[in-house]
Amino acid sequence: MGRLFGTNGIRGIPGKDLTDELVSRVGHVVAARLGRHIGLGYDGRLTSPRLSDIMVRSLLEAGSDVHLIGLAPTPAIQLSIRRGGYDGGVVITASHNPPEFNGIKVMGVGGLEITRSMEEEMERLILSRVPLPSTSIRGTLHPVTDSIEAYVKTVVGNVDGDRIRRRRFKVVVDAGNGVQALSAPKIFERLGCHVTPVFCDVDGAFPGRGSEPSAEKLTALAENVVKVQADLGVAFDGDGDRVMFCDERGEIHTGDRAGALLLDFILSQKKGLKVVTTVATSSLVDHVTKKNSGVLFRIRVGSVDVTQKMVAEGAIAGLEENGGFFYAPHQPVRDGGMTAALMLDALARWERPLSEAMATLPTYHQRKGKLSCPDDLKETVVREVKALADGHVDTTDGVRIEYDDGSWAIVRPSGTEPLMRVFSESQDVATADRLYVRYYSIVESIIKKAQKMTNLV
Known part of the structure; x- marks a missing residue:
């Protein structure tokens, strides 16, 4: 069996690679390594309640209070784990993956995702089949009933509520049938907004527009924003830790442009603050950080890594290109609800619509794509792309190729799906297109060649 923990936890298809036995084994290892008190929550996927039941049983059998x-x-x-002072926690979720998937995220103290070294240690125990320490003391089950209300209050308390309420914003909320449907509308209503809901019923089949808030899937959001003359549209992923934004004219903005705008808002309030981002994020982040005399750290892709680097460096914020934003005064984790509230705070302070605020940022042209790639071919692709690269090579995560004019491209394996991702960026649109076509074609050719050789064998 290959590596269990990917970029963000364990993912798989229940009954296939995410078996009941595996879920139970994870529970026993969590109890053995993290401690007595474990928080447990889950997203709205159809298989989440059953997997949660299996996890509860295994944790209780191993002596943990759940x-x-x-x-x-x-x-x-994550906030509930921190507030409860638990030794750790488990979240049953597959985030943005298709509905047939599910997964497991393991949290440590404070609700922070466990470190990569802890993942490796747990993975060895899970896969080793070595009998885990047994106990005659069975844990007890404690329902937590205030997690949503506590979360809404905490998010609202981390922005200037009075300033936002004076604006009486109109907001369209697209929850994508995910679990932010339980909290995001409440956050906006507490901030004095008029809310128009879209796909705000929790449904693990994600019938509205799927669990991934990519721009091409957000037509209903954009149409509703224009129809009701809203100030802002927001769209969340399946488990609610990421958000994408739509301006008042119906234009969807990329995760890193929206994140850079929020950085400008946060960093402008105090010079010298630290920020963490990944090698796949726009150079716009460098521009905004430098403009505000901040300090930027670029690391590998993954919310685990961003959180750990933020904690280590004392960074105020972190961001990813996919709409993940981390705000340390609230909690140093991806949080779609907190990010959306921060955007309202920024717009209220600037007293300008989102389209005008976005227009203050310089333009960087991007191309993004993905190709199906079996997991066992990913290392081959990375190795061969590196050999063919014609610029400065950074191998922090996959292969990032940088050029003297500031343009760049990156080829990296997905840590959650059998995919290779190809991004390019330049301030010249033709260059961004050329780099994207070059590296997409290279990756496509490598995969086809490798698969042909496999078929011959």
Whole structure:
């Protein structure tokens, strides 16, 4: 069996690679390594309640007390783990993956995702089949009933509520049938907004527009923003830790442009603050950080890594290109609800619409794509792309190729799906297109060649 923990926890298809036995084994290892008090929550996927039941049983059998947070956004579960002072926690979720998938995220003290070294240690125990320490003391189950309300209050308390309420914003909320449907509308209503809901019923089949808030899937959001003359549209992923934004004219903005705008808002309030981002994020982040005399750290892709680097460096914020934003004064984890509230705070302070605020940022042209790639071919692709690269090579995560004019491209394996991702960026649109076509074609050719050789064998 290959590596269990990917970029963000364990993912798989229940009954296939995410078996009941594996889920139970994870529970026993969590109890053995993290401690007596474990918080447990889950997203709205159809298989989440059953997998949660299996996890509860295994944790109780291993002697841990389970604090059952239940159905909630991942950041709300993380906050509940921190507020409860638990030794750690488990979230049953597959985030943005298709509905047939599910997964497991393991949290440590404070609701922070466990470190990569802890993942490796747990993985060895899970896969080793070595009998784990047994106990005659069975844990007890404790329902947690206030996680959503506590989360809403905490998010609202981390922005200037009075300033936002004076603006009486109109907001369209697209929860994508995910669990932010339970909290995001409440956050906006507490901030004095008029809310128009879209796909705000929790449904693990994600019938509205799927669990991934990519721009091409957000037509209903954009149409509703224009129809009701809203100030802002927001769209969340399946477990509610990421958000994408739509301006008042119906234009969807990329995760890193929206994140850079929020950075400008946060960093402008105090010079010298630290920020963490990944090698796949726009150079716009460098521009905004430098403009505000901040300090930027670029690391590998993964919310685990961003959180750990933020904690280590004392960074105020972190961001990813996919709409993940981390705000340390709230909690140093991806949090879609907190990010959306921060955007309202920024717009209220600037007293300008989102389209005008975005227009203050310089333009960087991007191309993004993905190709199906079996997991066992990913290392081959990375190795061969590196050999063919014609610029400065950075191998922090996959292969990032940088050029003297500031343009760049990156080829990296997905840590959650059998995919290779190809991004390019330049301030010249033709260059961004050329780099994207070059590296996409290279990756495509490598995969086809490797698969042809495999078929011959």
